[in-house]
Amino acid sequence: MTSLNTATALNGIANLRLPAWLLPPSWPQQSGEPATADLRFEDGKISSLTPSHPPQLDLWDAQGALALPGMIEPHAHLDKTFTIGRSRPSKPGLLAAIETMHQDRQHWTAEDLQQRGKRGLAWAAAHGVTHLRTHIDWFTATPPVAWHEMAHVEEHGVTLERVALVPLGLFANASVADDIARAVAQSGEHCLLGGFIHSSNWDPAAMKNLMHSASAWQLNLDLHIDEELTATAHGLTWLAHYLSENAFSGHICCSHGCALASGSEGQAQEVLALLAAQRVTLIALPMTNLLLQDAVVGRTPRQRGITVLKEAQVAGIPTLLGCDNVQDAFCPAGSYDPLDTLSCALFSLQLDTLFDQQSRLICDSAALTGNAHTQSPLAEGSAATLVVFPGSNIATWPLNSAARLVIHHGRLTHQRTWNQELSHES
Numbered sequence: 511m512t513s514l515n516t517a518t519a520l521n522g523i524a525n526l527r528l529p530a531w532l533l534p535p536s537w538p539q540q541s542g543e544p545a546t547a548d549l550r551f552e553d554g555k556i557s558s559l560t561p562s563h564p565p566q567l568d569l570w571d572a573q574g575a576l577a578l579p580g581m582i583e584p585h586a587h588l589d590k591t592f593t594i595g596r597s598r599p600s601k602p603g604l605l606a607a608i609e610t611m612h613q614d615r616q617h618w619t620a621e622d623l624q625q626r627g628k629r630g631l632a633w634a635a636a637h638g639v640t641h642l643r644t645h646i647d648w649f650t651a652t653p654p655v656a657w658h659e660m661a662h663v664e665e666h667g668v669t670l671e672r673v674a675l676v677p678l679g680l681f682a683n684a685s686v687a688d689d690i691a692r693a694v695a696q697s698g699e700h701c702l703l704g705g706f707i708h709s710s711n712w713d714p715a716a717m718k719n720l721m722h723s724a725s726a727w728q729l730n731l732d733l734h735i736d737e738e739l740t741a742t743a744h745g746l747t748w749l750a751h752y753l754s755e756n757a758f759s760g761h762i763c764c765s766h767g768c769a770l771a772s773g774s775e776g777q778a779q780e781v782l783a784l785l786a787a788q789r790v791t792l793i794a795l796p797m798t799n800l801l802l803q804d805a806v807v808g809r810t811p812r813q814r815g816i817t818v819l820k821e822a823q824v825a826g827i828p829t830l831l832g833c834d835n836v837q838d839a840f841c842p843a844g845s846y847d848p849l850d851t852l853s854c855a856l857f858s859l860q861l862d863t864l865f866d867q868q869s870r871l872i873c874d875s876a877a878l879t880g881n882a883h884t885q886s887p888l889a890e891g892s893a894a895t896l897v898v899f900p901g902s903n904i905a906t907w908p909l910n911s912a913a914r915l916v917i918h919h920g921r922l923t924h925q926r927t928w929n930q931e932l933s934h935e936s
């Protein structure tokens with residue numbers, strides 16, 4: 511494969527292997543797989559998507575490499591990222607990680623937050639992420655420094671969303687709930703309301719205030735909900751019933767939902783059936799949930815702690831996978847590569863048809879925003895924005911797929927060859 515040059519806009523790319531979920535049902539098959547595609551670009555947009563017809567001498571030849579549209583990172587924590595060097599928890603598990611985070615936040619100056627947040631976003635962009643949603647911890651009724659600082663963290667070609675991650679207890683007071691929702695609503699677009707909802711802080715009256723204030727300020731929600739193994743965790747069950755009985759016009763992402771996998775099958779199915787009738791997306795975070803759930807010193811974990819993703823898919827609930835924490839008290843490792851998350855899910859959730867079907871779990875921005883009218887990525891007229899995995903094939907992908915070309919609006923922005931450091935081309 512000849513190398514690509516960053517200086518000029520591309521006419522397009524020939525011979526790309528795209529996932530079946532992205533192609534129209536009439537797309538031709540070759541040896542039981544979707545035939546490769548030729549993509550043509552014009553003014554930074556896709557002007558045509560057709561089955562390959564060689565030779566297309568004016569197009570760069572991808573030689574059958576796998577490619578995806580720009581990927582999404584639906585759940586990150588840019589305020590905490592890259593703090594592991596100074597904040598290693600002394601105990602395992604989620605609540606201990608939260609305690610360690612509280613000790614570290616004395617260091618969260620504007621400069622510290624900017625530097626770490628920018629680095630996280632730049633790493634995500636270099637991997638091919640074009641949309642990243644970060645949660646930002648709130649500690650009082652007024653926005654934390656990180657809420658303001660992350661508004662100024664930018665990376666070319668990446669849409670950044672901010673979610674206020676508010677401990678449920680702060681919503682117990684209806685006027686505080688309203689203040690928080692107003693501050694989020696007045697922070698501009700790409701801002702959502704969220705909450706940390708757990709057996710340790712369960713309060714149905716606070717939940718009601720949270721829902722009312724989100725409605726009053728027309729905010730979408732992204733909730734950390736039932737991130738625990740307690741089968742009797744209340745959050746998702748309460749939410750499913752609340753939404754069945756009360757109108758809520760926004761979209762809701764439910765992140766974690768680990769407890770759904772701890773209770774009975776019947777209990778999970780009942781909650782999923784109710785949620786499937788609402789504008790709700792379920793986000794699984796396999797890496798941190800494997801690390802933080804069933805975590806006891808010196809004991810091998812017996813449970814996986816990951817939500818019932820397959821059952822949610824069967825029930826018709828949109829689903830996504832996120833990386834969650836990167837190099838902080840919650841997770842010491844990570845690099846903002848959605849392929850790492852998908853690789854982890856391959857094993858921990860025993861996913862199959864990874865590339866052709868489940869790669870959607872790291873690309874579906876309509877599932878993240880709830881905007882069902884979003885045009886299909888790579889359809890004619892869409893932005894010519896995609897990620898190519900040179901030398902890849904469906905037998906090894908997503909493992910062994912470090913090599914990457916990121917194309918934004920028809921131009922190469924990042925390229926990494928085998929074993930090379932992340933490089934930025936501009």
Ligand SMILES: Nc1ccnc(=O)[nH]1
Nearest residue numbers: 587734798834835840
């Ligand atoms: N899994 C997590 C829960 C709460 N806060 C985090 O940063 N991460």
